[in-house]
Amino acid sequence: MEAVVKPFPASAGTEAAGRPDRAEAEEAVRTLLRWMGEDPTREGLLETPARVVKAYGELFGGYKQEAGDVLGRTFEDVSGYEDMVLVKDIDFHSHCEHHMVPIIGKAHVAYVPHGRVLGLSKIARLVDIYGRRLQTQESMTAQIADAMQRLLQPAGVAVMIEAEHLCMSMRGIRSRGATTITTAFNGAFKTDAELTRRFMKLSGQST
Structure with missing residues (x-):
């Protein structure tokens, strides 16, 4: 059974908390693509940075929850x-x-x-x-x-x-x-x- 996870915020408040905003995260994915030898501007990869950041919001959604959220009752x-x-x-x-x-x-x-x-x-x-x-x-x-x-x-x-x-x-x-x-x-x-x-x-x- 999967927990309901909240997506990482797009930008508001993230800089103050020390977390990069969504645009910075997407740029980091483009950097990795270039490091691999890929071209982030080719058609098949244009939406990849946004998709990766969205996927990471789900895969690492455990940082948005604490054990007490589910064990409290x-x-x-x-x-x-x-x-x-x-x-x-x-x-x-x-x-x-x-x-x-x-x-x-x-x-x-x-x-x-x-x-x-x-x-x-x-x-x-x-x-x-x-x-x-x-x-x-x-x-x-x-x-x-x-x-x-x-x-x-x-x-x-x-x-x-x-x-x-x-x-x-x-x-x-x-x-x-x-x-x-x-x-x-x-x-x-x-x-x-x-x-x-x-x-x-x-x-x-x-x-």
């Missing part, structure tokens, strides 16, 4: 439920902060309620917010877990991310199909080995 009527809640196989796309090349993967996020539960779609939206930023997989995993723990205050949080980094498959070593797995555990998932084992098993990882 919870439900207290849980009928005494105190077991693990797991949302698995959350598709996401991010970009490596080192090369700005895509990271494509799935996130599995679980928590043990402590009097409050979230709407399930909120977890997917949280993953989307952090995915739509320049990232390392390790940082993204920790950020999701920390936001869940800080804002929901559950008995425990577990996050696992499985992803392919195109900076490995498209360039450098060019290792296609390699998957990186990262995990973060808080609270009960650090102290209860059986709970952690269940999370790993339900997320599709043998233990």
